[in-house]
């Protein structure tokens with residue numbers, strides 16, 4: 001067990017690799033886009049081949065051993081240190097309890113309703129209640145590494161957000177403290193109350209602009225291009241590395257056997273689908289898994305640029321941003337995902353390695369009702385988790401699922417962050433542009449047992465008795 005606690009000795013040599021022009025840059029500087037062509041980066045370990053000298057079984061044993069470690073630096077996403085960002089020292093690692101989120105096999109009743117075996121991986125059980133913590137743990141560890149190396153005295157971190165990224169960025173910045181300070185830029189009125197409370201509570205500077213996420217993203221990109229700020233959106237390739245841990249954990253949970261499994265991931269800014277593909281490809285390359293799982297990206301019809309791209313015949317594919325419409329999957333309400341070039345690049349590699357990558361599109365009605373269905377069967381799926389279940393139902397309807405294939409659905413955030421959408425459904429108050437018509441039979445509202453006026457007319461004993469009597473009537477209870 002001792003070996004599980006020891007921080008790895010291996011150090012890689014990482015470079016930013018531009019997907020546009022192929023230029024490479026060292027990691028001593030923060031880069032978001034390629035200085036030569038403006039393309040996006042992936043980070044690559046040029047020593048990865050050395051890792052291939054170790055066989056798959058040894059890697060599996062190593063990662064399984066580390067799963068039980070009490071060394072905090074290896075307890076979360078850095079259990080997979082050699083595969084992610086093997087340039088940091090133990091002292092750089094920021095761990096707030098991210099990763100290791102549970103994979104919950106759904107009840108027989110839900111599987112019967114869905115017609116397919118399925119499980120949710122609950123990334124809402126991360127510290128700021130979304131998967132973004134995986135990426136932030138890596139990005140902030142790298143920032144600590146840079147601060148230590150360069151002796152920086154003042155670092156302003158910034159991100160645009162639909163609500164989850166800002167919550168995570170603010171939390172990690174608050175934990176690391178000086179010299180880091182956090183600023184988040186939000187689309188005014190388009191972040192849920194719970195999500196807005198998160199960066200406010202963590203003490204970040206919260207700025208709002210009218211518009212949607214895509215407008216905020218352009219502003220922070222401009223700022224990152226022209227000013228000394230550290231961009232924390234997934235354009236920052238360190239975020240992608242951290243989020244690869246999702247794929248590593250899925251594989252580990254199923255004892256590294258990806259046969260008969262299909263992973264469903266919602267696509268918004270496309271950082272997560274990028275990371276999931278990249279993560280599985282690394283595991284395959286090292287022989288940790290022997291085959292890739294099938295991978296389904298899911299988009300709402302109200303924010304579907306990636307779906308549109310893949311829906312076209314291969315030779316006619318052309319990427320175009322879309323103007324988004326209101327979506328209950330608000331975290332994925334993005335018309336111009338910054339990671340689209342990464343998706344296109346990695347999807348090609350995924351398929352070249354025998355993987356199957358598809359994108360399905362679902363309706364807003366389908367998303368919210370799938371979320372309600374999941375949660376009524378004991379899950380804590382957010383609207384994006386609902387989007388994944390709706391994606392599974394759509395894939396089934398199109399005959400894309402194999403019999404008995406296990407669907408692993410990404411519930412990206414905690415249901416409570418999006419409770420307002422459930423409330424809008426139950427109270428039937430969706431504005432028309434959501435295109436959601438609630439089914440009154442699915443509504444659940446509190447029932448008042450006795451009103452305040454009735455209570456005021458009673459003493460304490462009478463109140464208890466009358467309230468109990470009223471509950472008996474309401475529930476139709478019979479005496480023992």
Ligand SMILES: N[C@@H](CCOP(=O)(O)O)C(=O)O
Pocket residue numbers: 132159160161162163164165166213232233234235268269271272330331332
């Ligand atoms: N849904 C995201 C949008 C930004 O995505 P990112 O992964 O590029 O930071 C959010 O929560 O803000």
